[in-house]
Amino acid sequence: MRFHTRKWVKPEDLNPNKTLFGGKLLAWIDEEAALYSIIQLENKHVVTKYMSEINFMAKAVEGDIIEIGIEVVKFGRSSLVLKSEVRNKMTRETIITVDNITMVNLGEDGKPKAHGKTQVEYVKDRLSEL
Template sequence: MNFYSRKWVRPEDLNANGTLFGGSLLRWIDEEAAIYAIVQLGNHRVVTKFISEVNFEASARQGDLIEMGLVATRFGRTSLTMRAEVRNMITRKTILTIERMVFVNLGEDGAPAPHGYSTITYERDRMPTIQPATE
């Protein structure tokens, strides 16, 4: 598993107990996973379909640095399944694990579409080159 993305826990990310708010962390990991799916599937049209049990193991406090890691575990015909882990760079503790996050590749019509991949890429060769049209 590679840990590429890092976040700095700031005051606006805290809950009433003064620790990292789980909702903020889930937003960050969902965004990171979507970006990972875009790179792996070569399509900017991906959506979150499923997130398995979220296991919060530790927390983070203001000023801590966290890092998020993802790895593809399965390529379906129209989907990508991955595993996620978030860890505290200061305390070295695992903050969160998610065993399964499933993203679906969509066609221009918004329906699930085959992506044609079966292996992980570590390059940016699958990055979409055409930007979505803005209205």
């Protein structure tokens, strides 16, 4: 799994128990999945269709640095299925796993559109084609 993004847990990210608020973490995962999908599918019109059961395994507190990992599970006709893991860089513990995040590629009309992708592509490889 590739870890693309790091976040610093700040006071505004905490719940009343002084640990990272789960809703904030899920928003970060959703944003990371969207950005990853936009880059993979080369289309800024991508939406989250489904997020599977989540499993909180550890906590993060103010000052911790977390990193968000995303990996492709499969390419559908108009979708991209991802999984995510978030880990705490300070404690080296996995904070959360999400096994299935389904992102859908949309056309200009807002309806699902085939993307024609079948494998992960890296930006560096696209740039070398220019």
